[in-house]
Amino acid sequence: MESRDGSDVHSTEGWGYAADIDSIREAQVRIAPYVHKTPVLSSTSIDAIAGKQLFFKCECFQKAGAFKIRGASNSIFALDDEQASKGVVTHSSGNHAAAVALAAKLRGIPAHIVIPRNAPACKVENVKRYGGRIIWSDVSIESRESFCKRVQEETGAVLIHPFNNKYTISGQGTVSLELLEQVPEIDTIIVPISGGGLISGVALAAKAINPSIHILAAEPKGADDSAQSKAAGKIITLPSTNTIADGLRAFLGDLTWPVVRDLVDDIIVVDDSAIVDAMKMCYEILKVAVEPSGAIGLAAVLSDEFKRSSAWHESSKIGIIVSGGNVDLGVLWESLHKQ
C-alpha cells in the first residue's frame, strides 16, 4: 500500500490516507454529544429475497435525517474558538447543508449555506429549520464554488467541505465503528458513493478493525464517475449527471480517491429503476422512509451485477449503510408511479 503525502493531506499517519482509525476514534468521542447512535434493522422477508443476511444501518434516523451530521459536527467542533467565531460556509444540495447548519447552531456560530436551485424542498426546509443563512446559486459546481468563495472572502467563515477533508471523512467513519460494534460478524459493507467521504471513512475504520472485510460501493448509472475512475486508475469527472439519487452527484476528491482506489473492493452500478424498487421495499417491508441515495445499497445487493461478482460468493452477512431519509413524499409517490 503506497504512502501518500502533499499539502492537502492533513494526516499521513498509519496507511498514509487523509484519515485513519485514530482520527475516526477521536471523532467518535468528539461528536458523541451531538449525534444519535442509530439502530440496525433486519428483515427475514428481505433476506429471503436477497439470499443473504442483511443489516440495515439506519442513518435515516440520524439527526437532520442523514449521516452527514457526523462529519459536519466533527469538523465544526474541531475548530478553535477564533476560527469558529467567524462562522462556517459550505455548498451542498442538501444533507450536508442541513448538517452544517445544525452543527453550527449547536456550537452557536453562524452558518452560510450555498444551495443550488434544484435542491429537494425537504432538504432546504431542514437548512431553514436549523437557522442556516441560505445563499442560492446556479446548479453548476463552478457557480456553487464561486458563491462559496465570495462568502469566505466577505466573512472569514471557514469552509466545511462536504467530503474532501480529514475531519469530515473521520466523522463519517464513525458509522462503521458503530455498525461493527452492533453486528461484529458482518463480512461485507455496502456504501453509497458520491464524493467518497462516507465510503472513505467506513473503509478506513472497517479495514483497520477487520482487514478481511469487503467494502463495496453502490453508485447510480447516471453518475458513475467512481466506477469509471476505478477502471481508469485516476479521477474521472463527468460533463453532467442524471439520476434520481440527488445525494450522489458529486465527484471524488484528491483525499477520497486514494482510499476508493485502494480500499474499495468493487463498485456496483445500478440504474434508477432499481433504486426506486429498493425505496419501495424499504417503505413497505422495512417501514423506513429512505431517500434514493439511501436505498441504493439495497438496490446493489439485489442486482444481477452483484450476483455475478466474486463478492457474491465471499459475503454472507452484509451491512448496508442507509445513508439518509430526506425524501419528499410526493417525489417517492411519483417515482413509484412512473415505474
Added chain:
Amino acid sequence: MESRDGSDVHSTEGWGYAADIDSIREAQVRIAPYVHKTPVLSSTSIDAIAGKQLFFKCECFQKAGAFKIRGASNSIFALDDEQASKGVVTHSSGNHAAAVALAAKLRGIPAHIVIPRNAPACKVENVKRYGGRIIWSDVSIESRESFCKRVQEETGAVLIHPFNNKYTISGQGTVSLELLEQVPEIDTIIVPISGGGLISGVALAAKAINPSIHILAAEPKGADDSAQSKAAGKIITLPSTNTIADGLRAFLGDLTWPVVRDLVDDIIVVDDSAIVDAMKMCYEILKVAVEPSGAIGLAAVLSDEFKRSSAWHESSKIGIIVSGGNVDLGVLWESLHKQ
C-alpha cells in the same frame, strides 16, 4: 385495588387481572426467539413541537410489521403439542391475522384466518406471505365470529383471540418491559386502545415495575367506545365505527376492561385529521412508515385535550407505542391530500 375473579379469568394471581408481571416475564422468555427487540427513536425537532421529551417505541419494525406477533407467538407457543397439532384460527382485520399466520408457520402448524372484506390490502398480503389460509367474511363482528366458530368445529383448531386472552395480553405486555429497560426514566406511556390487549399488557407490566407511571390511552373519535366505557363505568359497545385507524375498531373484552378501568389513567380522544397529521410527521421527521393506529399516540400528545389535562403537568418523558407500520403507501398519500 379490588381483586377480581370469574371463570374467564385464567390467572388471578397478584392484582387479580387476566395477566400479571410474572406471566409477562414468562412471555418475554417464551417469545424471545421469534420477535425483534425494537429500537426506540427520538427527535429533538418533534420534542420541540410537543413541548415534551418523546420516546417512540417502534413496533412498526417488529416482525410482520406490528406488536401483534408478541401476543400471537406467546399464545401459540404456549399450546401443548396435541392442541397445536390441530392448528389455530382467528378473525382479524389485519395485523393480528398476519402475526398468527407467522407464529403458526414458525411452530409448523396450520393457521386459518377469517378476514373481513374491507381489510387493507397490505395486511392481507402479509397473511398470504406467511402461508395463512384465508377465509373471507362480512365486515360485521357477528359474521367474523360465526365463520371462526365454523372453522373451529370443522378442524378442532384453537382460537387465538386478538386481545381477550391471558397469553395474548401477556405477550403484548413485553413491549413495555422492553421499553422500560431501554429508557428507564420514562414517566408516562401512551398506548393506542382498541380491544385493550396491548394497553392491558403495557399497564400491568409498567405499573408493577413503577407504580407511579402514568398510562394514557389514545383512541380515535370515530371508535371511542373505551372513553365512553370509562365514563360509564361499564363496557360500552357502538353500533358502528368510523375512523381511518383500521386497527382500532374493536371493543373491550371482559378480560381487558378491568385493567382499562383500573390502571389506565386517562383516555385521549383524537380525530382522524390529527392522526393523518401525525402519520405525516412520522414520515417526514422520524423517517418511519407508521399506520394510522400507530400514529395515534403522537396525535394524542400533540392534542389540545392532552395540554388541558392534568396528565400534561405530570409527564415530562413520554413513551409512545408506535404499534405498527402496515399502511398502503397509496392510502397514506391519499389521506395527506384529502387534508
